[in-house]
Amino acid sequence: MKKLLARSLIFLIPLLVFFIYLEVNLYKIQNSYSYKRQCFEQQLDSIEVLVLGSSQVVYGVNPTFFSLHGYNLSNVSQTLYYDTHLTKRYLNRMPRLKYVIINISYFSFGEQLIDGREAWRDYYYSQYWDMNFPEMEYLDSKRFSKTFLYTPLRSLSYLLDGFQVNLIKNYEPSGYARIETTEHTQSDSTGYLRVRTHEDCFQERRVEENQRDVEELIRVLQARNITPGIITPPVYATYAKFINSKKMQQNYDRIQSMFSSYNCKYFNYFRDSRFTFDDFCDNDHLNSTGAEKFSRVLNREILGGQ
Amino acid sequence: MLFNSLHFLLFFIVITAFYFSLEHSKRWMLLLACSCYFYMAFVPVYILILGFTVVVDYFAGILIENSEGRRRKMYLLSSIIANIGVLAVFKYYNFFNDNFSALMQGLGSSISLPYLSILLPIGLSFHTFQAMSYTIEVYRGHQKAERHFGIYSLYVMFYPQLVAGPIERPQNLLPQFRERHDFDYARVTSGLRLMAWGLFKKVVIADRLAIAVDTVYTNPERYNSLSLILATIFFTYQIYCDFSGYSDMAIGAARVMGFRLMTNFNNPYQSSSIGEFWKHWHISLSTWFKDYLFITLGGNRVPVPRWYCNLLFVFLVSGLWHGANWTFVVWGAIHGVYLIGGIFTFGIRKNIKKYLYVDKIPLLSVMTTFGLVAFAWIFFRANSVNDAIYIAKHSITGIPDIVHRLIINQPIYEYLGLSTSFIVVMICSIILLETVHYIHNKFNLATIFQKLPTPVRWAFYYAIVLAIIFFGVFENRQFIYFQF
Structure with missing residues (x-):
C-alpha cells in the first residue's frame, strides 16, 4: 500500500503543479459573468433601472439611452430563476432603484438551464455569482475548477x-454587449432552427416554478414601490413565422392572467413593425442600431422618458 | 452515481482505502453499505425495489434447497414471477399500456388503462437477471443456497456491477465475498489501468461520438445520406465504447479490491460472423440467455424449425430486455434473422466463398459482419421504428449523391454540422481503439506493459490521463445501458 501511495504521489505531483498553474491563470481571465458582477457591484448605489433577461436583452438593450441610470444585468440564456434570485439578493443594496424590466420571451416560462445543452452555464453562476441552482450536481468538477468550467x-x-484572451470584448460597463450593425445573418433556415432550439428548451413541468419565481419577484418589487415592466423583445420575421401560434397564445394568456392580478404592465414588441431587417444581426437578436432604437422605445414607453 | 463523475472518484478512493484497512470479517458490511449508498445516489427510494428482490430471492433460494419435487419448482416459479413482475410493472407497464390503447383505438374503443408516471429504476434489468440466475442455479443444484443474508444482498448489490453488469453467476461471485483479499500492488495497478482505459473509452470516444450521433438521430430528416451513415458508424462505436468502457471500469474497480468479474466484451467488431459477434458482445447477457432460456427451450437439440423458433424467440426477448420500445424488439428480431439466415446459408456461403477465393480474405467477413451489426444498431438507437426505417432507407438511397459529390469534388460531410477536425479526431480515436484491440489480441498488453521501463510506462499513463482530461467530455452523460 505504501508503495502505491508513494508512487501515486510522485505521479500526481507534476499533474498537480500543471493544474495549479492553469487554475491560477484561468482565474485571472475576465468573462461576461465576472465582468458583469464587477460592474454591477460598482454601480449598485446609483442604479435606477435594472434590466433582466437573456441574450435578446444582452444585445438588445443599451441602458446608456435611458434617461435614468440603468444597468443591464441580463446574460446569454439567463433564465427567470437567475433573474429573480440575483435581483432579490441585491435589492437592499440598490437604494435608488425605480424600475425593473423583466424579459419574458416565447420560451422563458418553460426553461431551466439544467435541462438543456446550456447546463454548463449553471456552473458559471455558481463560481462567479455564488449562486447554486438547487438541482445542480454538488460534486461536479465544474463547480470547483476553472479548467473544467471552461472545459x-x-x-x-x-x-x-x-x-491572452478577451472574453468580454463586446461588453460595456452598462452590462450591454454590442453587436456591430454590419452583421445580418437572418434567414428562413436559421430562423426555423432557432425556433426549434428554443422549443426544445421548453419543459412544461418548469412553467409552475418559473411563474412562482416571477410572481414572487413582482411582489417583492411592488412592496418596495419599484415598478416592474414585463417585455417581450422584438424578433425578425424569419423567426416569428415559425413560432407555434398556439403555444405563443398560451404564453400571452399566461402572462396576461399573471400580471393583471398584480396590476403590472406588459409590453409586447414581439412582432413590432418598427424593427426592420437592418436592426437585427440575426433572427432574434438586435444589433447596435436596433438596440439603440429598442432602448429609446423602452425609455419612452416604460420609463416615461423622452 | 456515475463512474465518470467526481463523486465516484472520491467515493472509490475513500471506499478502497477503508476496505483494505478493515479486517476481512467486516469488509462485507462496508461493501454492502457503500453499495446501498451508490444505488441511492440515483433515486433513493428505489432501494426498496431492490430490497424486495433481495428478500424474495434470498428466501426462495433457501426454500428451493430445502424442498423437493413440485414444491421446489413452485418456489422457483414464485421467485421468477416476483422478479419478472417487478420488471413488468416498472419497465413494461407503460409500453403495454400504449400498445393496448392504440389497439383499442384501432378497434374504435376508448378503453384505456391509467398511465404510470414513474422513472425506471436504474439498472433494473441487470440486478433482476443476476438475482434470477441465483435462484435458477440453486434449483438446478449448481449452487448452494446462501444462508448469510448480508453476503447474499451483496451478491445482488455489489456496487461495481450493480447497475450495468457484468451479470454475474453465483458460482463465480458468491464465494469471492468470503475470500480474503490482501493488498497486491500488481493487481491493484492492473485494476486501475483497466479503469483508466474504460474511462478513456467512455469520455474521450463514446461521449464525443455521442455529440454527432445525437445531433443526427434527433432530426434524421435534416441530414444527407453520408451524415446518416457516419452517424450510424459513430453510434456503432459509441455504444461499444460506452458499454465496454463501463464494464472495464466495473471489472477494474472490483479487481482493485481483489474480486474477479467475468469478461463482458472481447473485440466484438473483429468478429467474422454474427454468431461469433454474440460470443464477444455483452457476454454476460448472451450466456445468461443461452443458459437459462435457450437451453430451457430445448436449445439446438430439437427439430430444425423449432431450433430456429427458439433462436428467434431468445433474440426477441433479448431485444425487449433492452427496452420497452418496438425499436429494441425489431433490433432483436434482426439479429435473430441474421443468425438463422447464417445457419441456413452456411453451406452455400462456404462454397461461394471458396469458389470466389474470398475465404482467403478474412477481413471481408469482418467487414460484412460489422456492416450487418451497424445496420441493426440503427433500430436500437432511433427514436422510433419510423425514424429507423427512414435512416436505413436514406442511408442507402443517398449513396449515388455521395458518389456524385465525390466526382465533382464537393465536400460530402457539410450537413453533419461538424468540423473536419472533429471528424478526423473521431476517426483517429476509432483507429486507436481498434489498434489497441489488435495488439491486445496478438500479444498480452498487460505483460508488455509490465516489461516496459518505468519512464516509458509512466509516459503512457500521463498520455492517457491527459487525454481523458483534455479530450474527454465531462457533462455527466449517463451510460447508455443504465436505462436498461
Whole structure:
C-alpha cells in the first residue's frame, strides 16, 4: 500500500503543479459573468433601472439611452430563476432603484438551464455569482475548477495563447454587449432552427416554478414601490413565422392572467413593425442600431422618458 | 452515481482505502453499505425495489434447497414471477399500456388503462437477471443456497456491477465475498489501468461520438445520406465504447479490491460472423440467455424449425430486455434473422466463398459482419421504428449523391454540422481503439506493459490521463445501458 501511495504521489505531483498553474491563470481571465458582477457591484448605489433577461436583452438593450441610470444585468440564456434570485439578493443594496424590466420571451416560462445543452452555464453562476441552482450536481468538477468550467480543451487553448484572451470584448460597463450593425445573418433556415432550439428548451413541468419565481419577484418589487415592466423583445420575421401560434397564445394568456392580478404592465414588441431587417444581426437578436432604437422605445414607453 | 463523475472518484478512493484497512470479517458490511449508498445516489427510494428482490430471492433460494419435487419448482416459479413482475410493472407497464390503447383505438374503443408516471429504476434489468440466475442455479443444484443474508444482498448489490453488469453467476461471485483479499500492488495497478482505459473509452470516444450521433438521430430528416451513415458508424462505436468502457471500469474497480468479474466484451467488431459477434458482445447477457432460456427451450437439440423458433424467440426477448420500445424488439428480431439466415446459408456461403477465393480474405467477413451489426444498431438507437426505417432507407438511397459529390469534388460531410477536425479526431480515436484491440489480441498488453521501463510506462499513463482530461467530455452523460 505504501508503495502505491508513494508512487501515486510522485505521479500526481507534476499533474498537480500543471493544474495549479492553469487554475491560477484561468482565474485571472475576465468573462461576461465576472465582468458583469464587477460592474454591477460598482454601480449598485446609483442604479435606477435594472434590466433582466437573456441574450435578446444582452444585445438588445443599451441602458446608456435611458434617461435614468440603468444597468443591464441580463446574460446569454439567463433564465427567470437567475433573474429573480440575483435581483432579490441585491435589492437592499440598490437604494435608488425605480424600475425593473423583466424579459419574458416565447420560451422563458418553460426553461431551466439544467435541462438543456446550456447546463454548463449553471456552473458559471455558481463560481462567479455564488449562486447554486438547487438541482445542480454538488460534486461536479465544474463547480470547483476553472479548467473544467471552461472545459479542459479550451483551457489548454488559452494556455497555448499565453492566457491572452478577451472574453468580454463586446461588453460595456452598462452590462450591454454590442453587436456591430454590419452583421445580418437572418434567414428562413436559421430562423426555423432557432425556433426549434428554443422549443426544445421548453419543459412544461418548469412553467409552475418559473411563474412562482416571477410572481414572487413582482411582489417583492411592488412592496418596495419599484415598478416592474414585463417585455417581450422584438424578433425578425424569419423567426416569428415559425413560432407555434398556439403555444405563443398560451404564453400571452399566461402572462396576461399573471400580471393583471398584480396590476403590472406588459409590453409586447414581439412582432413590432418598427424593427426592420437592418436592426437585427440575426433572427432574434438586435444589433447596435436596433438596440439603440429598442432602448429609446423602452425609455419612452416604460420609463416615461423622452 | 456515475463512474465518470467526481463523486465516484472520491467515493472509490475513500471506499478502497477503508476496505483494505478493515479486517476481512467486516469488509462485507462496508461493501454492502457503500453499495446501498451508490444505488441511492440515483433515486433513493428505489432501494426498496431492490430490497424486495433481495428478500424474495434470498428466501426462495433457501426454500428451493430445502424442498423437493413440485414444491421446489413452485418456489422457483414464485421467485421468477416476483422478479419478472417487478420488471413488468416498472419497465413494461407503460409500453403495454400504449400498445393496448392504440389497439383499442384501432378497434374504435376508448378503453384505456391509467398511465404510470414513474422513472425506471436504474439498472433494473441487470440486478433482476443476476438475482434470477441465483435462484435458477440453486434449483438446478449448481449452487448452494446462501444462508448469510448480508453476503447474499451483496451478491445482488455489489456496487461495481450493480447497475450495468457484468451479470454475474453465483458460482463465480458468491464465494469471492468470503475470500480474503490482501493488498497486491500488481493487481491493484492492473485494476486501475483497466479503469483508466474504460474511462478513456467512455469520455474521450463514446461521449464525443455521442455529440454527432445525437445531433443526427434527433432530426434524421435534416441530414444527407453520408451524415446518416457516419452517424450510424459513430453510434456503432459509441455504444461499444460506452458499454465496454463501463464494464472495464466495473471489472477494474472490483479487481482493485481483489474480486474477479467475468469478461463482458472481447473485440466484438473483429468478429467474422454474427454468431461469433454474440460470443464477444455483452457476454454476460448472451450466456445468461443461452443458459437459462435457450437451453430451457430445448436449445439446438430439437427439430430444425423449432431450433430456429427458439433462436428467434431468445433474440426477441433479448431485444425487449433492452427496452420497452418496438425499436429494441425489431433490433432483436434482426439479429435473430441474421443468425438463422447464417445457419441456413452456411453451406452455400462456404462454397461461394471458396469458389470466389474470398475465404482467403478474412477481413471481408469482418467487414460484412460489422456492416450487418451497424445496420441493426440503427433500430436500437432511433427514436422510433419510423425514424429507423427512414435512416436505413436514406442511408442507402443517398449513396449515388455521395458518389456524385465525390466526382465533382464537393465536400460530402457539410450537413453533419461538424468540423473536419472533429471528424478526423473521431476517426483517429476509432483507429486507436481498434489498434489497441489488435495488439491486445496478438500479444498480452498487460505483460508488455509490465516489461516496459518505468519512464516509458509512466509516459503512457500521463498520455492517457491527459487525454481523458483534455479530450474527454465531462457533462455527466449517463451510460447508455443504465436505462436498461
